[in-house]
Amino acid sequence: MKPITVTQPHLPPLAQFLPYLEKIWDSKQLTNRGPMHQQLEAELCDYLGVEHISLFTNGTLALVTALQALRIGGEVITTPYSFVAGAHSLLWNGIEPVFVDIDPDTLNLDPRRIEAAITPRTTAIMPVHCYGTPCDVEAIQQVADDYDLKIIYDAAHAFGVRQHGRSILRAGDLSILSFHATKVFNTFEGGAIVSPDARTKQRIDHLRNFGYVNEVTVVAPGINGKMSEVNAAFGLLQLRHVDEAIARRAGIEAMYRDRLEGVRGLRLLEVPPDTSRNHSYFPILVGKDFGITRDALYEHLKSHGIHGRRYFYPLISEFPMYRHLPGARPHGLPVAHEVSRQVLCLPLHPALADADVEHICALVHQAALLPMKRAA
Numbered sequence: 001m002k003p004i005t006v007t008q009p010h011l012p013p014l015a016q017f018l019p020y021l022e023k024i025w026d027s028k029q030l031t032n033r034g035p036m037h038q039q040l041e042a043e044l045c046d047y048l049g050v051e052h053i054s055l056f057t058n059g060t061l062a063l064v065t066a067l068q069a070l071r072i073g074g075e076v077i078t079t080p081y082s083f084v085a086g087a088h089s090l091l092w093n094g095i096e097p098v099f100v101d102i103d104p105d106t107l108n109l110d111p112r113r114i115e116a117a118i119t120p121r122t123t124a125i126m127p128v129h130c131y132g133t134p135c136d137v138e139a140i141q142q143v144a145d146d147y148d149l150k151i152i153y154d155a156a157h158a159f160g161v162r163q164h165g166r167s168i169l170r171a172g173d174l175s176i177l178s179f180h181a182t183k184v185f186n187t188f189e190g191g192a193i194v195s196p197d198a199r200t201k202q203r204i205d206h207l208r209n210f211g212y213v214n215e216v217t218v219v220a221p222g223i224n225g226k227m228s229e230v231n232a233a234f235g236l237l238q239l240r241h242v243d244e245a246i247a248r249r250a251g252i253e254a255m256y257r258d259r260l261e262g263v264r265g266l267r268l269l270e271v272p273p274d275t276s277r278n279h280s281y282f283p284i285l286v287g288k289d290f291g292i293t294r295d296a297l298y299e300h301l302k303s304h305g306i307h308g309r310r311y312f313y314p315l316i317s318e319f320p321m322y323r324h325l326p327g328a329r330p331h332g333l334p335v336a337h338e339v340s341r342q343v344l345c346l347p348l349h350p351a352l353a354d355a356d357v358e359h360i361c362a363l364v365h366q367a368a369l370l371p372m373k374r375a376a
């Protein structure tokens with residue numbers, strides 16, 4: 001039997017993609033803000049409920065460029081509980097990441113702990129809406145306002161997420177998205193920056209294209225972060241299918257919650273209030289009272305062809321290029337350390353059948369009954 005992986009891209013029928021490719025073959029416009037690129041920026045603004053979007057090659061270059069666009073330097077406060085691209089984008093800009101612990105319920109940067117980490121060198125906060133759960137954007141904004149700091153949200157997981165009827169991508173100074181193959185909405189590789197105004201978008205667009213303003217004028221040491229026309233075309237097609245993909249994801253999450261709620265030693269994340277979610281991940285936290293350890297459960301599922309992932313273990317602050325930093329010391333990050341040793345993301349993608357979900361839940365129930373020493 002084919003293994004069931006943590007995710008799998010939702011691919012529309014290939015025949016639907018061919019007309020887009022024919023158009024590209026006709027126009028010969030392969031990149032550099034072609035018509036489909038422009039159309040995708042416009043359609044995404046509509047779909048997401050934001051004013052300005054700049055498409056990128058991937059989410060990481062979007063992060064690197066967002067930091068450049070706001071001229072961020074010195075130290076930036078961020079979460080250790082995320083994908084390593086966030087902190088790497090700081091290093092690529094010569095910025096020191098300062099890790100701050102996470103909230104035990106949302107697993108997002110804990111706003112109550114930010115203030116204590118601010119120094120005269122702090123210029124910005126870079127929180128992550130982890131698993132698409134919105135950060136406490138009001139509390140974070142309050143700290144940023146009090147200390148005159150910028151906020152760049154890493155919204156790589158938060159495509160389409162709205163809270164209190166408003167796109168979460170409108171919070172802070174900038175938000176970045178990832179359209180990687182493993183994301184709810186993908187363009188194979190891809191990403192974007194959401195800006196609040198046309199001027200900021202223009203600066204970002206210049207930075208994305210080597211700093212070119214016109215044929216003879218270069219205003220900044222920009223990079224090549226442009227999304228190609230083929231990726232943009234695929235995005236246009238994906239957008240037609242994304243609602244049905246999210247609806248199926250919601251159905252799978254509901255099944256998981258129904259089958260796994262109340263299992264001794266397992267914690268499921270709370271559903272955030274007044275939020276329309278994208279159901280991008282389904283993390284479970286394996287506590288001491290569960291029959292076996294998190295790693296034993298991971299192996300148990302794997303031995304049955306179920307490939308969950310320990311997103312996010314190890315913490316970013318544990319990697320060699322970060323662990324020497326003062327903010328990386330484990331005693332300052334107790335919640336993140338505990339959660340990263342408990343978390344397991346179960347498979348969640350639109351192609352999962354109900355029977356797959358039942359099977360996975362049955363294996364989890366079975367594991368809960370395994371004696372600790374056998375499975376360790």
Ligand code: T4K
Pocket residue numbers: 005006007008009058059060061082083085086128154156157177178179180181182190191307309311
């Ligand atoms: N910020 C955050 C918070 C992020 O999570 C990410 C990326 C970024 C920033 C950076 O954005 P990008 O620069 O990537 O746009 C994956 C992704 O590579 C990465 O994009 C993602 N976060 C991260 C959380 O997960 P891996 O190493 O786990 O991917 P991989 O290749 O092991 O894939 C996982 C499973 O998905 C595979 O078992 C099979 C399936 N899969 C994967 C790919 C790539 C497919 O079915 N098809 C595919 O094409 O990192």
